[in-house]
Amino acid sequence: MGAHRPVSASRWDAWLRQCGLALALAICASGGIGLARAEPEAVRIATTAFTENGKPAIGGVAYRVQQEGWLAAQLQQRGVRLEWLPVTGDTGATMNEAFAAKRIDFAAYGDLPSVILNAGGVRTHVVVPMGRGADVFLLVAPGSSARSIRDLKGKRISVHRGRPWELGLRHLIEDSGLSVNDFTLVNMDIKPGAAALATGRVDALFVLSGDALEERGAGRIIWSSKGKPERKMRAELWGRRDFTRENLALAQLVATAWLRAQYWASQEDNRDAFILDGTRNGTPERVVRRAYDDPQVKWKDRFSPLYDGLVYRHYREVLAFARQQKLVRRELTVNELLEPRFVDAGLRELGLTNFWTQEKQP
Template identity: 85%
Template sequence: MRARQPGPARGGLLGALRRLLPMVLACALPLTAASGAEPEAVRIATTAFTENGKAAIGGVAFRVQQEGWLAAQLQQRGVRLEWLPVAGDTGATMNEAFAGKRIDFAAYGDLPSVILNAGGVRTQVVVPAGRGSDVFLLVTPGSTARSIRDLKGKRISVHRGRPWELGLRHLIEDNGLSVGDFTLVNMDIKPGAAALATGKVDALFVLGGDALEDRGAGRIIWSSKGKPERKMRAELWGRRDFTQASPALTQLVVTAWLRAQHWASLDANREAFIRDGTRAGIPERVVRRAYDDPQLAWKDRFSPLYDGLVYWHYREVLAFARQQKLVRKQLTAEELLEPRFVDAGLKELGLSNYWTQEKQP
């Protein structure tokens, strides 16, 4: 393994994302826009895991799938609902599918989506996915480090170009340090965890830190719990030419997501939602621990509001992508966020005042 100093990655995920961007810019308008006819199918991609030997989806998307409301509504219009479960390198896979117009919606992270849009393949957030996901800094169980300041001059594994990379940059800056104070090693979660276990790196910055600590792979010395402005975000994104050509179908998808997020937010459904989280093979104690954040109400975890926190987050992501030379085109948060479908859906469901707006940090 070779340690990489921080700087723009030339290959791997970022290289793949960049190569995909120009693929369909010269394509003609989709059939729906040209003819006014509705498409044969609505296609939604979401992250996946293996369950009983088959690809399966979880979280809010699983609730949409299990409830069946969206599939029934589309069927009434003669339109199929197709799911694309994606495991592994989700960012590159979903970006490629968007670029090739093989999907219409995808539930995935912020940074790959920004890179896609900067290259000219336009998508927008059609449903914000709550208050974000937690990120973690872990060291070996025997390490004496208690904070990132104790890791100055050490090696930290983080997968560049993935949505949680910004969280590490924020953590470094919050502690009055600079990226140059560390050696950042570009690895995905599994090889990064293996490198931590064998002492090839001194720390690991990842998602899913609770599960890693539970199995003894590391010790958490920092997490974003209790820090809404430091969490990673993954949303439901829609391909802009599809949402513009088929607003009625887009509204059905958004309303289905709102129904699912409202269902998950109810205290009466909390246990069922947690049990769903164990389908990926994660012990229930770890799922419960992952949702343990005393400063975040259960209901607010599933807020779909385009509030000050959401706009602030995307301004931060865009600035980071430009600073790191991951993108060249200047974008704005307003270009990426499309609230009209959520506004209409909340009104239709009588939920306009259900969730509380979060202020900008």
């Protein structure tokens, strides 16, 4: 192979502007313009789903990415398809299996299953943090006399073990000066747990979407993580590490698409539209609005993609919890799970570097 001709500074700058920093890095990493790695035929993104008109459908930020069409168009220009994989049921296990089999490249799902996957040797990392977290709830039967978790000492609490919200229950127990041994934890998913609460087979239920259950009369909330940013459950956009490292330009497009969608959702003018999107799964609008009612979290910050102190603290706690519960054998560090490069580059590209407020990392 002949020697490369020198590239002038002006031509280099123009090329960077045209192709973008991420593409330039991908080409340089492969050894030069003439040795660029062939891109895959498709980018495959999994996300939690529900049934709409008899078919799986996605919601939240992922739905905005899908509806906007920017990512699909950008990939199409490169000859790459965008494939969505809606996942219902046990999303954590399903997405972990798909990552392990390399059937997906990205997934929007919760923290604890992702930690378990990485500790098992399938390496992924957070590509974009997705806001300030989702609320978790402790409910009792409507006729129960319990007013706090202390009133449930010696009782049965339903919680789906190994799912992201289990850590929230552990936090609540510890924050209340109690021990897990003070309760009988019954391993059930949300629907069976709600049924068990209704029939008296358990005394309390720890879940997501507690507002909807209370609205239906299926339980009464006696505690929630609203107003407690450190006690919320987190879900992020995760990427398969070998894919993102070998396809920097494509990974950057996916991250930028998520940032565009989170920026759109964070606009006060788009609040109603985003909330109405949340009713597509059959949840009444008043319940969706109630779910987002937390005076401690500004609407804009609900969609913050920043790798700030809150995110780092959360993942340190998740790692510690997974080790304590012997859910993992391999020691991981928080820096192995968090990859800020794509958010940093995307925010610069979109002119949003100072849009969200950075919380200091301790």
